[in-house]
Amino acid sequence: MAKKTQGPMNKQGRGAYTWHMMKANKGCYFMLIPFMIFFIIFTVVPVVMSLPMGFTNFNMIQMPKWVGLSNFYTLFVNDDVFLIAVRNTLIFAIFTGPFSYVLSFLIAWLINEMNAFLKTFFTFVFYAPSMTTSVYVTWQLILSGDSYGYLNAVLMDLGILKSPAQWITDTKYILTVVIIVQLWMSMGAGFLAIRAGFQNIDKSMYEAGAIEGIKNRWQELFKITIPSMGPQLLFAAVMQISTSFTVGMVGQNLVGLPSTDYAAHTIMNHATDYGWVRYEMGYSSAICFVLFAAMLLANKGVNWILGKYLD
Structure with a gap:
């Protein structure tokens, strides 16, 4: 039984430690916010959009037309x-x-x-x-x-x-x-x-x-x-x-x-x-x-x- 409970306790301990460190370094995370906003808008979003766009015919003027493979x-x-x-x-x-x-x-x-x-x-x-x-x-x-x-x-x-x-x-x-x-x-x-x-x-x-x-x-x-x-x-x-x-x-x-x-x-x-x-x-x-x-x-x-x- 001890082995079965040790895993979840370790996970809870790691989670609590991570949360504690995030609160202790909240100033650093606050300074990262501007970068993360631009990174998400100009990198993450275009990458996610490119996958469905690859199945379309899109010339940036007309609406995308689905062409499959x-x-x-x-x-x-x-x-x-x-x-x-x-x-x-x-x-x-x-x-x-x-x-x-x-x-x-x-x-x-x-x-x-x-x-x-x-x-x-x-x-x-x-x-x-x-x-x-x-x-x-x-x-x-x-x-x-x-x-x-x-x-x-x-x-x-x-x-x-x-x-x-x-x-x-x-x-x-x-x-x-x-x-x-x-x-x-x-x-x-x-x-x-x-x-x-x-x-x-x-x-x-x-x-x-x-x-x-x-x-x-x-x-x-x-x-x-x-x-x-x-x-x-x-x-x-x-x-x-x-x-x-x-x-x-x-x-x-x-x-x-x-x-x-x-x-x-x-x-x-x-x-x-x-x-x-x-x-x-x-x-x-x-x-x-x-x-x-x-x-x-x-x-x-x-x-x-x-x-x-x-x-």
């Missing part, structure tokens, strides 16, 4: 550009998802070994590109398709190129260029979360590990560091998944919308094309719903893989 049938059967967008999105997801996640972790780990000044400096250096939109202007100058482009000028001076390469218009280079720029800009919130995770590890755990027989940094990494950073690693993984699946802004600003022969066209670009250029909001909502389903499945997979570190 017609948008989804067209999307997967008759839309060749969508299939190109799926392929490009998967390529982006592979390179700017797992690769960027591991890169963020390794850079954060290396920065954590530096002194206080260098930690702050290099954290800012790697995080700064994710904060500014002027970065596209810089990359357009570097990748300009004439001899005045910095990359072309250097390569031609070295004798590697005889004539300027069209880095942002030639289909041979477009996808690679956009992936490189996206990786350079990917050290955002996930990177900061991992940096914070390194800072919050109890140093006494390393001393205890040395007593227990841990001999080098690699053993420390896998036996102490990673298990101690479960929440931060999970948050960073979710952020990287969201970024990798919704990638499109970099290509749109760097190589245009649409890019040459849709070489850098992603699912997000496809949704933007139909939603903001053609105003076919029903079809665009169907595209967004497919993207949302793919992101949800990926997040479930990450939770399953990293969930053991949350105990």
